[in-house]
Amino acid sequence: MTKADIQLVRALADKRGRTQHGLFVAEGEKLVGELRASHLHIRRIFALEGVFVGEEVETVTPRDMERLSLLKTASNSLALVEIPRYELRPEALAGQLTLALDDVQNPGNLGTIIRLADWFGIRDVVCSPATADCFNPKVVQATMGAILRVRVHYTDLPPLLASAAAQSVPVYGTFLEGENLYKTELSAAGIVVLGNEGRGISDAAAHTVTHKLLIPPYPPDRRTTESLNVAMAAGIVCSEFRRQAGTRQK
Numbered sequence: 001m002t003k004a005d006i007q008l009v010r011a012l013a014d015k016r017g018r019t020q021h022g023l024f025v026a027e028g029e030k031l032v033g034e035l036r037a038s039h040l041h042i043r044r045i046f047a048l049e050g051v052f053v054g055e056e057v058e059t060v061t062p063r064d065m066e067r068l069s070l071l072k073t074a075s076n077s078l079a080l081v082e083i084p085r086y087e088l089r090p091e092a093l094a095g096q097l098t099l100a101l102d103d104v105q106n107p108g109n110l111g112t113i114i115r116l117a118d119w120f121g122i123r124d125v126v127c128s129p130a131t132a133d134c135f136n137p138k139v140v141q142a143t144m145g146a147i148l149r150v151r152v153h154y155t156d157l158p159p160l161l162a163s164a165a166a167q168s169v170p171v172y173g174t175f176l177e178g179e180n181l182y183k184t185e186l187s188a189a190g191i192v193v194l195g196n197e198g199r200g201i202s203d204a205a206a207h208t209v210t211h212k213l214l215i216p217p218y219p220p221d222r223r224t225t226e227s228l229n230v231a232m233a234a235g236i237v238c239s240e241f242r243r244q245a246g247t248r249q250k
Helices: 003-011 015-021 029-036 062-068 107-119 137-142 157-166 230-249
Strands: 023-027 042-047 057-059 077-082 097-101 124-127 151-154 171-180 190-194 211-214
Touching: 003 015, 003 062, 003 077, 015 023, 023 029, 023 137, 029 042, 029 077, 042 062, 062 077, 097 107, 097 157, 097 230, 107 124, 107 137, 107 230, 124 157, 157 171, 157 190, 171 230, 190 230
Parallel strands: 042 057, 097 124, 097 190, 124 151, 171 190, 171 211
Antiparallel strands: 023 077, 042 077
């Protein structure tokens, strides 16, 4: 391992570095092992002795791994992975459930939402340009491997959502003035918009929403917190969409 290797890994902690090199960092034996079996291309693996074997693997000491790692506690392996490029075809979203993230900026929230998408069989997550970078090391770790299976796209959301709505694709969003999620008939396919942690869904995106939903507190008349964490809201909404779809299939 050279000083240049350390400098490269450090550069990949920043979005500018990831864009420049076309690489992201993944750490941990489980995640790196999943990567090796996935469609993504691994450029290099740094690992402690006996963890991995292969042409792309370089064995390093525990001290070297501490110098390389971007985590608070160094793992036993670290991979440099080529960033995948996925084609976003709006027409392909018509027959499936898709999540649209409107400026979700917390890496932990984004990683959790990608993990939820994987759990609920959602193949595509579409993000506004201001949403956190899905290949941020914190996001990659928070996805627990889901980043290998969920395709994350970045685009200007309002035109995409408006185009989908014009093609009769339901566009859902969570609002305090929306209809009760559990009393609303939800379609099996559509786009669910989730907003920024502080501001919620932007006005431009909100204008494209065709169905406003409310996650009701319990009991309804009890004073409660002002809002739900966006990742929590994503889990609740996805669960109800899939529950209703499963009920209709019986």
